[in-house]
Amino acid sequence: MLSNKLPKYEVMVSNNQTEVSNEHVKISLKKEDGCLVKLDVHVTPQATQAAYQEAIKAISKEVSMPGFRKGKVPSAMILQNFHPHVEKEWRDILLNRALREFMDITRIYPFTKESVQKALVKNVSLEAGADLLIDFESAPEIPEVDPKSLELKSAQKKDITEADIDKALENVRIHHADWNVVTDRPVQEGDTVVVDACSVENPEQVYYADASFKVDEQNMAEWFKTAIVGHKTGESVEAQAADQEPPVHVRITIKEIKTAILPELNDEFAKKSGAESLEDMRKKIEDQLNKNAEEESKFVLREQISPILLEKYPFEVPASIVKQELKRIITQKTEELKETGLSSSEASKKIEEMREQIEKECTDSIRLIFLENELIQKFNVQVSDEEVVRELFAQIYKYSGSLTDARGLLNSPEMHNRVRQLLMSKKIKDFLVEQAQKN
Numbered sequence: 001m002l003s004n005k006l007p008k009y010e011v012m013v014s015n016n017q018t019e020v021s022n023e024h025v026k027i028s029l030k031k032e033d034g035c036l037v038k039l040d041v042h043v044t045p046q047a048t049q050a051a052y053q054e055a056i057k058a059i060s061k062e063v064s065m066p067g068f069r070k071g072k073v074p075s076a077m078i079l080q081n082f083h084p085h086v087e088k089e090w091r092d093i094l095l096n097r098a099l100r101e102f103m104d105i106t107r108i109y110p111f112t113k114e115s116v117q118k119a120l121v122k123n124v125s126l127e128a129g130a131d132l133l134i135d136f137e138s139a140p141e142i143p144e145v146d147p148k149s150l151e152l153k154s155a156q157k158k159d160i161t162e163a164d165i166d167k168a169l170e171n172v173r174i175h176h177a178d179w180n181v182v183t184d185r186p187v188q189e190g191d192t193v194v195v196d197a198c199s200v201e202n203p204e205q206v207y208y209a210d211a212s213f214k215v216d217e218q219n220m221a222e223w224f225k226t227a228i229v230g231h232k233t234g235e236s237v238e239a240q241a242a243d244q245e246p247p248v249h250v251r252i253t254i255k256e257i258k259t260a261i262l263p264e265l266n267d268e269f270a271k272k273s274g275a276e277s278l279e280d281m282r283k284k285i286e287d288q289l290n291k292n293a294e295e296e297s298k299f300v301l302r303e304q305i306s307p308i309l310l311e312k313y314p315f316e317v318p319a320s321i322v323k324q325e326l327k328r329i330i331t332q333k334t335e336e337l338k339e340t341g342l343s344s345s346e347a348s349k350k351i352e353e354m355r356e357q358i359e360k361e362c363t364d365s366i367r368l369i370f371l372e373n374e375l376i377q378k379f380n381v382q383v384s385d386e387e388v389v390r391e392l393f394a395q396i397y398k399y400s401g402s403l404t405d406a407r408g409l410l411n412s413p414e415m416h417n418r419v420r421q422l423l424m425s426k427k428i429k430d431f432l433v434e435q436a437q438k439n
Contacts, residue, residue: 020105027102034319035140036117037108041098041132048129051097055090091121094130102134110136111318137320142374143313147435150308154438155300158293160286168285169265172273174214177260186232187257191215193228194256200238200249201341207250224252233257246350248340298430301438305429309371310364317366326362333358375428383423391419 018029024047028040043051056075059082064070068077079086099116103109110116118135179192187193192214199205213220215229227239233254241248263269267277275281330351337347351358375381389410396409409415 020102022101022105025098025101027098027105029102029106031138031316033316034322035111035138035316036319037136037138039098039102039132039134039136041102041130041134043094043098043130043132045127045129047097048094048124049126051093051130052086052090052126055086055093058089058093059085091124094121094124095119095132095134098132099134099136108141109139111139111320112137115318115320137318140315140317140370142370143315145309145313145371145375145432147432148437150305150312150432150436152301152304152308152433152436152438155297157297160289160293164289165282165285168289169282170262172281172285173262173265173269174260176269176272177262179258180261182257182259183233185257186230187215187228187254189215189225189229190259192258192260193254194258195228196253196255197250199339199341200251202339203251205339205341207248210255227252228254246337246340298433301433302426302429305432305436306368310367313371315367315370317363317370321366322359322363325366326359329358329362330355372425372428375432376424379428379431381424381427381431383420383427387423388416388419391423392416395419 020027020029024044026042026044030038030040032038056078060073060075060078061070063073063078063082063085065073065077065081068074099110099119115137116134117137118133120133122131122133124130182191192212194210194212195208196206196210197208199207213224215225217225221241221243223239223242227237231237231254233256236251236253238249238251241250265278270276270278270281273281275284333354334344334347334351337350338344342350392409392415
């Protein structure tokens with residue numbers, strides 16, 4: 001009988017295939033791209049005969065005949081009356097047990113219950129044994145990552161200067177400024193403008209609505225600034241968003257031009273902003289800027305982790321999930337391209353041009369998910385409910401424009417799970433940064 005216990009085995013490796021065997025089976029194993037595993041199995045006559053007897057017994061438990069209780073019908077009568085059923089059960093047992101033997105020997109498993117793509121009995125006899133073909137998509141063989149072997153480029157924390165503090169103070173003054181609306185001249189450098197922006201080809205695609213920007217190189221893209229300078233309130237201008245890929249044809253409407261009347265920079269202003277004095281305000285701003293600089297330094301190190309993991313630890317991922325994720329990404333990117341004004345055929349052509357890169361990015365992202373999840377389990381990375389809620393509040397404060405949106409995000413299990421995954425990804429990367437070598 002084919003064994004349910006871990007058997008003795010031997011493994012022999014050749015150029016492109018592996019042979020594994022025990023007292024019941026001899027299996028030629030071939031691995032192909034996308035975690036496809038192909039098995040050519042020979043089951044010994046002894047194990048084949050044991051499976052045949054088991055098949056007869058299984059059928060006898062399911063059938064009844066006059067004068068016999070279930071399970072008590074003689075084997076000869078079972079074979080005489082239910083031979084096709086026995087044959088089918090026999091083949092099923094051989095295939096299932098052969099796959100189980102293979103998993104016991106190699107610890108290679110199907111990715112899901114639906115991952116077996118072929119299970120075929122080529123030939124079978126009680127005298128010669130059985131020859132089987134089994135193809136399945138395996139779970140990925142995730143390599144073990146050694147955090148201390150990772151090498152990162154050092155990221156120096158930015159030194160905070162008096163000029164940085166002055167600029168931050170200026171931003172606080174602008175936040176508390178009174179505004180003088182300009183009606184007698186066009187936009188010029190240094191103004192603040194309120195604008196709408198939409199796609200020229202598809203006006204329903206809105207990029208900005210009542211958005212406020214300062215007209216300078218620090219706060220506005222050069223193409224945007226060039227387009228609106230010299231135009232008055234109420235005028236619309238078209239421009240190519242040169243910093244987008246592909247470039248987007250944008251219509252910008254100038255709704256308001258205004259200049260700031262800044263509050264005087266003194267202790268009274270500092271107190272209105274929550275500080276005890278102007279000196280205290282500068283110190284608080286300096287502390288916050290240093291904190292931001294420290295986080296930026298960590299971010300630079302953290303961003304090196306994924307490319308290094310992908311380069312240092314290559315492995316195959318199941319083709320089925322790549323195919324599924326690729327379909328989702330292509331659908332999403334196609335819709336995004338159509339929203340820029342491209343027709344369906346133009347969007348499809350653009351996708352084909354990008355397809356190789358999209359496939360690579362898709363496969364890499366899936367590999368990273370497997371690697372990160374393996375590392376998260378190995379090093380027991382935890383994210384508390386409190387951390388999730390705190391991050392949700394931070395995102396709501398930064399991006400959400402309404403109380404209704406905020407409540408929806410806080411009450412969404414999907415959003416909680418997404419934020420938890422993002423935080424765990426950040427934590428495991430920070431752990432790897434701590435362990436890695438810095439050059």
